[in-house]
Amino acid sequence: MMVRGPKGHAGLGGGTDLPVLLPAAERLQRRSERERLLGAPRLRLRGRDLAWLCLMLICFTGYAEAQAAAAGREPISIALLRWVPLLFQGFVFNIVISVLSMALGTVLGVVLGLMQISLLPPIRFSSWFVTQFFRNAPWLVLLFYCIFLLPFEIRAFGMRIPFPDWIKAIIGLSLPVMANVSEIVRGAVRSIPSGQWEAAESLAFNRNQTIWKIILPQCVKRMLPPWMNLYAILTMATVLASIVGVSEVMTLARRVLAAEVRNDLLIPLYGMILVWFFVYCYPIARLTQWLERRYAVKL
Amino acid sequence: MSAAWSESDPIVDIRDVHKSFGPVQVLAGVSLSMPMRSTACIIGPSGSGKSTLLRCINALVPIEKGSIKVRGIEVNDPKVDILNLRRRVGMVFQQYNLFPHKTALQNVMMAPITVLKQDRAEVEERARRLLRKVRLEGKEDAYPGELSGGQQQRVAIARSLAMSPEVMLFDEVTAALDPETVKEVLITIRELAEEGMTCLLVTHEMGFAREVADHIYFTDRGLIVEHGPPKEFFSNPRDPRTREFLGQIL
């Protein structure tokens, strides 16, 4: 395990562990295979990238700061700091949206995924279709559909339940999550060796007992890395909600820039938001990789 | 149906069973019958349908024609009480197939609790006793991944026994083991047979078959070519295919 490279290239039949020395085609193929297992492109966030990003931002801000001082304008850092509380609230809103969409999408996705392994062909086929449809639809299109097709309030039992845009955005984002979770569940169930089903069956377990007591508990481990990867991707996708007018961090950033009539704020401001997202998603991506490698060793 | 069965009747009664997978005919009219408390071994070349036959007995694989009766229960009956059948027939596989997320003890306890809804404390006591019986005392809390092949296979045997079956099916249970551990598993099976469990084994261990079996069946291409008590079978095989097979293996 010690020789395993940072991307887990160990065990290549006596080959090298250095990714650079692998023929490119082979490397790409291996990468696409891993991503197929994961069900989505894997986020490759590296600490090195964050360091570069920060360095570039500091250099640029320093340069702009010097120019601002020369021109007698208010320093950029002061202007930026003034807006940090508001923007950070927006960022927290993004996180809230991501957590709620993930929760909703996971619940729906698990149900859909279980339907995909049903013995009844109509259920199996329809859930497969729904899964493929939402998995391959652009996220933004789904978001638009939800924003414009869902009513702004629901009337039930003589009460009016308002349905604000941010809730619609959560629903819209949870649809692709649902489809991806459905595939993750199906893939994990299919990866369990058939001997497990046979053993359970020979011990007189019925199908439900087999699925809930034997198969799914073993799947949880295998589902965790792709599920966390999906969450990191979703978190980054929450900024799509700004396009449909939810006041999350990007919307607020645009308003701030409109209020402060100066161009040199643009790069430091968006750069700061970028860093926040990176800092939030980086540990998740690393943990995903670590779990992936750990379980790969065990299997 | 089971009311008509008495202990002097065969506990496993297989008549003219046919089974195909698509165009491949795997069983082409197999008949076999086992009295209670007897031990039979099935030997034969690879692909001759031995595993399929065992799987048919506990209805893991449906048959197309013929009849299989276990303790008078017709397995081929579409209305068969599958739970009632499978609790009477234990099965052990070549690849152990233990549940990797459960400890040895939990593996043994699971089916009686989940399927038969038996009392947990009672089941636990029985499970500990069974693990002791297969000489795995002290390994109760080990996960399958922490056990050797032979130990895993003995947990699998204990797991089947926990359902208190009346017939045990063993499908090449020592084929995946290294030579030193084969012995400990065979000892366990022999003890079971000596205690009066009805055992049906598919095996390549000819010495073991000769020693424990009351009856040997030789299969080739979906048919039972020859069968008889081990002494006769091994010393005086009549069919040329049997002779060829024994010549290769002994």
Ligand SMILES: Nc1ncnc2c1ncn2[C@@H]1O[C@H](COP(=O)(O)OP(=O)(O)OP(=O)(O)O)[C@@H](O)[C@H]1O
């Ligand atoms: N589920 C299945 N679907 C299709 N074909 C199958 C299936 N199970 C078994 N077969 C085929 O049936 C034939 C007999 O298989 P079986 O496993 O019963 O043989 P066996 O005698 O146990 O062989 P071995 O000694 O190698 O275990 C083989 O040709 C196999 O390919």
Ligand SMILES: [Mg+2]
């Ligand atoms: Mg076999």
